[in-house]
Structure formats: C-alpha cells, structure tokens
Amino acid sequence: MPRKIKILHLIKSLGRGGAEKLIPETALVHNKDRFEFHCLYFYHQKNNIVNELESVGIKVHLIPSSNLGLFFQVKKVGDFSRALGIDIIHAHLPWAGILSRFVGNKLKIPIVYTEHNTWDRYNKVSYWGNRMTFKQQDVAIAVSNEVALSMQLNSMIDPYKRGGRLKVKMIQNGVNTEVFRRMENGDPDSYREGEGIREQGIELSESVDQGISELVNREEVAHSSSGEISAPDSYRGSRNDSFKTFLGIPESAPVIGKVAVFRSQKRLWIWVDLALKILESCPETHFLLVGDGEWRDRILAQIEASGKSSNFHWVGVQKNVLPYLSVMDIYLSTSEFEGLPIAMLEAMSCEIPVVATRAGGIGEVVQHGVQGFLSEIEEYEELVDYCIQLIQNPEIHQKMSSAARARVVQQFSMKRMVQELEEVYESVLLV
Template structure:
C-alpha cells in the first residue's frame, strides 16, 4: 500500500486481530511481528484472545503497539462471545476484523452477520488436519468473509478443494489470496563471523579466506558454556511447540543416528509442550542426554538459532513454519521433510535438503553429509538467508497485507 493510498483515509485504520489464544505458535507470533513493520501512523491494532495460558506472548503484542484484550472462553464458549466482540467493535470503531485459525474465523463470521465490517481470515494449515468440529464449522461459514488468506500454495489448494461444494463465484464476496509468511531479516540475523580458523566435525581445518565460516559471538560463547557444548562441536536444532505434528520422537531418532557417525554433535530443542517428557525419556534410554539440550520456551530465539549449523525438521504437516524462516534468516540451512509450505521454500541442494514425509530416515544422511562438507555448509548458509531476503521478507508480507486491507475497505 502506497503512502498516497493510505493518506486517502482521514483517520487511522483500526484492525482487530481475533485469535483463540496467544501461545508461541507461528500464527500467534506473526501478529506482533507484522505490526512492527506496519506504518502505525496509519494503522491502529487491537487483539482479542479467549484462552489464557502460561508463556503467552501478550507482552510482545503490547511492545509492538497492539492493544490486547482478553475475553475468557472455551472453544464452544466462543459462540456465546459474539455480543461482547460485536460491542467491542462498535465501541472502538474497528474498521477490519482479521481472524486467525478456524475457531476465531467462525466467530468473526458470526459477528459479521450483523455488522457491516470487512472480514479477513488467515488460514495457517490444511483443512484435513483439523478435527471434525473445527473442519465443519470452518467449512459451513467459510464464504461469509471478504478475503481468505493462505500462507502457502498447499493451504490454498486445501481451501479450494474443501469448499468445492460451494464454488467461488465471479463477483462474489469472498476472494482467496496466497500471502506467504515472512521474517524481519533486519532482526533475525546471525550474531558474528569468524576471522581466523574454524573447527568442523572432522577436526581442525584451515580457513580458505577470512570470513569463510561463522564463529559464535561472545553471547554465543557464553551460551555454549552455559549449555556445556564444546566450542567446536557442530549443533543441530529446532524451534517448535512439542506437539504431535512435529514428530519430535522421530527427530530424536534421526539425531541418535547422526551420533553413530558424528558422536560430538550436539542437539538443541527450543520450546515445550505435551511431548516433552516422552522425548526426555527416549533420550535418557539411549544414554545420550549429554548431547541433547532442551532449553524450554525462549522469548528471544536468535542466540539459539545463531548457534545452529543445521535446522532439522521431521514434521508430518505444516502451513509455512515461521521458525524455519527465522533460522534461514540467521543463515541456518534446513534439512527437513517436505511438509506443507516447506517444499515451497527449500530448493533441493541449495538452501538445504528435503525428503518425503514418510522417508524421514534419510534426514540423518543428509545432515551427516552436510556436516562433513564445510564448504557446502557455508554455501548453503548464505543461500538460506538470501532466499528469505528475496522471497520471504516481512516487508513483502506486510505490503501484501496492507493491500488486502485497502481492498476490503473499498
């Protein structure tokens, strides 16, 4: 959206984000991250959420200039919050509702039945992955909105196929648009470069040129010491909510296979969730607890991403994972299953390696080969960041969002 187009409005455009909860998932994190890039002299952002949990990101939204409001509710209780949300919209003269994920989407459409207000909905996953109640509630109400945004082409295809019984009509209210997730590449940046020598998993090698490999900054060295990771050990990691879709039990199996060939490798898992105890048990049974570091939920993941040599993902399904894009922006190549939008980002052999979702066993070989080839690893580091800058920047994402906002207001 150009400044001229924005200036056509004589007041700030008020956008209300609706989302069920504010945990540390990718959908939730995008709300403050996009707000920081929006022109807040032209936009005012509010957010209503309904389920409060520990380690949420309300403080991050507030620091981003978003006014946060909690209306306590369960999933089914959302249907009884329509009047409260409608009253909030009228009292605060909201211009646009932007809902995220099925439950908030269903609520937004219910509110919109009695209010003349544009509704934008962002879908972060394929419909086949939702439970039946979420699926049918989403499907039945889906056309009662102005724009449906898909975070990847696969998500867009899923939306189209699942609403084929109610086809999109020329001139109809709802439009479907793909806006791929983005990352603020100015913020997500690796913390330092090395000027002399670098040790790889194979031993010590002389650098071919100054700056050819990365060293950990003073913060990174302190973090290595805190985690008891040797200075020259290779590190493979992930940032994730520990839930079933991530298949972290397979992640650990891949890591254990890597250790059979590269016993000095260390593994960092940033996050938490229902699978934590089972993962810890699996690691302890293998007798490799010294090589694994479960550091819990971290508000600032950049120091951890900056330690990583490889970002490893074993997901069964995805939309377009923000954490992976953040890792790439920090010059971390990716070895992953081609779940969801991952296959739309990673070009095989350029920014990393992909396998089919059920061929996850091959991930260990790709990691081993990459760790044993420092020149290729360096080349992929640079290619990963370049890919994000060129195609997945937050600036590009926000420009596309603002264009959607302008279109629905027209």
C-alpha cells in the same frame, strides 16, 4: 490527518505458535500512521505473548471462553468491536474465523481470515464449522500454495452457501531479516535487536544434559516445587564466554537444532531417533531443542533412556530465540504437516541450512540441494545422511548457509508480507 484504520486481530489464544507470533512481528513493520491494531483473545495460558504484543503498540483484550463457548461470544465481540470503532476484523485459525464471520455479518464490517494449515488437519468440528461459514468473509489468506489449494478444493462445492463475496489470496509468511541475523561468534553481547524490538537478556530455561545442570547450579538457580529448574533472569556469563560455552556445548561441536511447540505434528520422537543415528557417524554432534508442549515429558524421557543425554540440550520456551539459532549449524525438521513454519524462516535468515521433510510450505521455500535437503514425509530416514553430509562437508555447508539467507531476504521478507497485508486491508474497505 485521516483517521487510522482500526484492525482487530481475533485469535483463540496467544501461545507461542507461529500464527500468534506473526501478529506482533507484522505490527512492527506496518505503517503506524495509517493503521491501529487491537488483539482480542479468549483462552489465557501461562506461556503467552501478551507482553510482546503490548510492547509493539498492540492493545490486547481478553474475553474468557472455551472452544464451544466461542459460539456464545458473538454479541460480546460485536459490542466490543462497535465500541472501539473497529474497521476490519482479521481472524486467525478456525475457531476465531467462525466467530468472526458471525460478528462481521452482524456489524456489516469486512472480515479477513488467515488460514495457517490445510483443512484435512482440523478436527471434524473445526472442519465443518469452517466450511459452513467460509464464504461469509471478504478475503481468505493462505500462507502457502498447499493451504490455498486446500481452501479452494474444500469450498468448491458448498451446500450451505453458494456464491458469496469470498476472495482467496496467498500471502506467504515472512520474517524480519534485519532482526534475524546470525550473531557474531555466538557472543550475546554482539547482538542488538533492530529498531522497534526491545533489547532483552538471554534466558536459560531448562536442559536435559548434565553439563547445563551443573552450569545452572553454579548460577545459583532455585528449584521449583515441581523439581524443575527455574530460569535465571538473564545471561550472566563472562564477556569471554560464548553463548555456546554457556550452553555446555564444546566450541568445535556441530549443532543441529529445532524451535517448535512440542506437539504430535512435529514428530519429535522421530527427530530424536534421527539424532541418535547421526551420533553413530558423528559422535561429536550436539542437539538443541527450543520450545515446550504436551509431548515434552515423553521426548525428554526418550532422550534420557538413550544414554546420550549429554549430547542433547533442551532450553524450554524462549522469548528471544536468536541466540539459540545462532549456535545452530543445521535446522532439522521431521514434521508430518505444516503451513509455512516461521521458525524455519527465522533459521534460514540466520544462515542455517534446512534438512526437513517436504511438509506443507517447507517445499515451497527450501529448494532441495540449494538451501538444504528435503525428503518425502514418510522417507524421513534420508535426513540422517543429509545431516552427516553437511557436517562432513564444510564447503557445501557454507554454500547452503549463504543460499538460505539469500532465499529469505529475496522472497520471504516481512516487509513484503506486510505490504501485501496492507493492500488487502485497503481493498476490503473500498468494496
């Protein structure tokens, strides 16, 4: 058999963002007889996905470094790549991209780079570092048309390097539609993950509503020294209990949800404001937030101050988001900017209509009035009426639910994405 092509994913950190999650998810679908995958990262954080990468056969390595320290890691990464016999470096996000180009030029190996956002969203150091080195790679992959246009416009006039070997290719993000299927009746026991995915329990992290707090106490969950509620090891409800009941949400209540890293681009303070307006017309609605981040305390304080905390449920970071998606009826997004959000594609694959701002690649996926509703980025107040319309019109909701999954299956499958990635890998080796 021919030697496997060794791919090194290079990324600054392995948190639970969309770019990071794509590495193990694509590895599950790749041809393992043809490719061998390694991942090298530099900044270690508590909530990372290292175990998830290793569970799908990716060999993970760490070279500790700060952002600016990455400029001094060229020799280490070069020596590491040479020792492992790496054939292609696939970098993600600007800092790793800049580093990879220096390493690639030194070793004379192909560099593939995935851009997950538009350039105007990067700070000045990231922007100029990216621009000065951008043409010193083989293929730049854009996750959406908007990202591709941003790359082309910003590298059209380049005073630092003219010409070069760079090719720009758009490969839109995908989702494993066989894994992301809505769970029957929200019953965790009805869910078994697809081939290659490790079966695991359902974890409950934290919630801001009293109902879940009481439930967690009954589960004998210990409190940490910080006063936060620690997560139970797994779902331990009765077989007759649905996951919705476990979360403290009434069975008949509509649920509007969001999976996200709590950072400013997501504008979750607007998300909460819109939720409170929805409650004025649909007081039975509950809201589910999955994720964590630097904006957590401010968002939770906003919810508590609203006097409506019993309608809000925060479950923290979850390795397995499928059970949480499966209790959502609407996926609401108020983002200021996006690349092409993986969590939204996963939600659509679970038959959840999307109500969102037309940020980044969202408008390339969701067709207004078909798989959900869209507003312009600064006209987010319109999203309130769209959510109310879906809550109050079951027929429209059902039609959009089916259309959401069909759209992802037909146009945004992981199988399609991986096939295009493998074509890129093969092409750069032939040059």
